[in-house]
Amino acid sequence: MTQAEIVRQSLKRRYRKERRFRAYGIAAIAIALAALVILFTDIVGKGHTAFIKTTLTMEVTLDGEMMYLDDASDPRQLKNADFVEPLIQALMREIPGATESNRAQVRDLINPYASNQLRDALKDNPDLLGTTQTMTFLSHTNVDVYVKHAGDDAYSIKLNEQQRQWVDHLVESGVVQNSFNDVLFSRGDSRDPSRAGILGAIVGSLLTMIVTLLLSFPIGVAAAIYLEEFAPQNRLTDFIEVNINNLAAVPSIIFGLLGLAVFINLFGMPRSVPVVGGLVLTLMTLPTIIISSRAAIKSVPPSIREAAEGMGASKMQVVLHHVLPLAMPGMLTGSIIGMAQALGETAPLLLIGMVAFIVDVPDGFLDSATVLPVQVFLWAGSPELAFIERASAAIMVLLTFLISMNALAIFMRKRLERRW
Amino acid sequence: MNTLNTTVNKEATMPEETPIPVPEEKPAETLIEEGKTVGSPFSDDPKFKLRDVEVFYGDSPAIKKISLDIARNEVIAFIGPSGCGKSTFLRCLNRMNDSIDICRVKGELLLDDENIYDNKRDVVELRARVGMVFQKPNPFPKSIYENVAYGPRIHGLANRKSDLDDIVENSLRKAGLWNEVKDRLDATATGMSGGQQQRLCIARAIAVSPEVILMDEPCSALDPIATAKVEELIAEMSESYTIVIVTHSMQQAARVSHRTAYFHLGHLVEVNDTNTVFTAPEHELTESYITGRFG
16 A cells, blocks of 8 residues: 555545534534524513503492592592492493302402502592593403413413403403513512512622722732732632632632621621622632633733833832733623623522511612522512413523623723723 | 443553653753853843842742843843743843742842832832833723823823823824824724724833833734834834843844843743854753743
8 A cells, every 4th residue: 555545535534523523512502503593482482471460440430428438639538438349330330141149259350459550540640539540450360371372281270260251351441461571671579470570680790780889990900010020929818729729610609608607697697688698609709700801911912012021110100000900801701791691690698687577678788688599589480370481581681691791791802902 | 222221341451651752861950050051141232231140939949040141122031941031030120020929039130230129219110111012912902193192191290181092193193003003092902803993002101211221021912013113113112122032943043132041940041142043052951942942
C-alpha cells in the first residue's frame, strides 16, 4: 500500500468521525430545544387563560329601601347596608325562570367581593342612590372556571346543571363577558383565585432586587478589583479565592439559613421583608459577581496597563482610567446574570419568611412582601386549579423579566464592548 | 483489502535523522568575562550612570553585573540575540519591572546622579521623566486627543484647555502625525493604522516632555514605510531627548543610533560607536552576531 492510499483510507475514517461528532452536537441541541419547546407550550397552554377574566355586566337598581340605606354619605349606614341584594335582584332579572326559591344559586354566580365594589362606588358617589346603573362585576371563580374550561376534564366544574344553563344563557345574552384580566396585574395575593394578582409579588421582587443590586454590585466589583489589582499573592489571598469559588457552588438554601440565623435571629431584623431578602440574595450573588468581574479585569490587555504605567499613572489611576472602563461591560454582564439568578431564587427566601400569605402590595423595603418565584411556589401548591393557571401566568411574567434581563446583558456587552 | 478495519501494521519507513552539522565553536560563556565590557561603555556627562546592575527573575539571573553610561542627548541602541536581557535592562531604566513580583534589581542605577531604585523615589515622577514606547503599538481605546492629553492631564501639566490643546498639537507635530490627524482628533485611536498608532504612542510619550525616551523594539510590528517614518522621527528627536532603543534589526541600529551596545546571555559584551561596532567590532561575539552567525 502506498502512503497516498493509507492517507486516503484514514481520511475516510476521519470524515466519518467528524460527521458523527457533528451529529452528536446537533442531537444535543435538538434535545435541548425540544425540552424548551415542551416547557414553554405547557406553561403557555396552561397559563394563557389566566390573562382572561369573566365579568357580569348588569343593570343594578340601587334601591335605598332594599339596601337599608337612606343616606349614602353616612359611613355608619354604609357599613350596615346590604349591597348583595341589589346584585342578586339585578342578576335574577337577567335569568328567565329564576325565582326567589333559587336565589342562593343565583348568588353563587356573583363574586363574593362584588358587593364591596358596589359599596365603594356608592361611597365615591352618594348621588347614585335611587338610580339604576349599568355596572360590571367580577363573576364567581366557579363561573370563571366554567366559562373558560367547560369540557376540560382537568378542571372540576363546581356549578350544578341549573347554574350551567343559566351561565350559558348569560353568555349568549352578553351579561357574562370575557376581557383582559387586569386584576392579575393590579392586585396582591388573595384566597379567591379570581381576585388574586401578582402585583404584590412583582413589587416585592423589585424591592428585593434593588437591595441586592445596590449591595452586591459595589461590594462585588470592589472585592474583584482589590483581589485582582492590589492584593498580594500569598496564602491568605489564595484561601480567599478558593472560598469565593466554593461559595458560588453552595446551595442557595444554605444562604437562607444563614440569613435566618444572622439577620433575623441575631440582628433582630423583621421577617418577610425585602431588605432581608435582598441581603440574603446579595450573599448568594456576590461570588458570581466577583468571579465574573475578576475575569473581566483579567481580560483587559496588559499592553493597556503597561501603556498607562509607562506614562506615569499611579496604580489607582491605571485602574480607574483604563482597567475599569474596559472591564465594565464584562462586570455589568456578570452582574445582570447574577441578578437574573437572584430574581428566580426561591429557596433562601422561604426560610426568611417571604413565603407568607400577603394580600397587600408592599409599599416599602420594610413592608412584608413576597416575590414572584415564591408566589409561583405558593400557587402551584394550591389544590385549586384556578390557581394553577395563575401560577403558569406568573411563570410567564417571571420568564419575561428573566429573558429581558438576559437580553439587556447581551445588548450591553455588544454595545460597550471595545475592540482593539 | 480490508476496508472496514484498516490498521497500519508497518511503521512508515522514515529517513534516518542525520544531525545538522554544527561548526565547532568555543561556547559563548568562555568568551565573556563577567562584568567586563569591551569598547567605551562610559561617558563624561552621563544621563544614566549604571553600575554593576544585576536583575534576577526569582533565583535565575537575567542581567549579570552590567555597567554602562548613557550620555545626554545620545541615541543608544541595544542589540543582541533573543533572551539576552536587553529588554529587561531597558525596563529597569524606568522601573517597569516593578510590576513583576519575582523580579529583583541590584546595583547602582543613577539618573542625573539620583538613585532610581531608592525607596523614597516616586516611580510616577521617574516615569514622567523617562517615557516609554512599547513593542506593539498600545494606544488607549480612546480618542486620539485623549491619548496624547492623558499624560499632561494626570501630571497636571496643563491648567487650561487651551494649554492642553497646545501640548497635544505640539506633540502630534513632533511625532509627524499632526497633518494626518488634525481633522479627526476625536476619532478613536484604535482605528488608525499600525504605523500611525506607534507614532501616536511616541506623541503620547513626548507630551509630558520627558528627558529620556525608552523604545522597546518600536518598529517590530510595523511595515517598512512606517518603520522609515518612525526612524526619521527618532533622528529628529535625538536633538532634544536621550533615546535608548532596543532593536532586533541591525540595520536599524546602524541607521538611528550613535552608540550601540551588544548584549549576550545577560552580559554587556561590547559598547562602541555604532560605526565601530558594525565595521570593526572589537569582541569576537559581536562580530559573530553582526555577521549573522547566530541570533
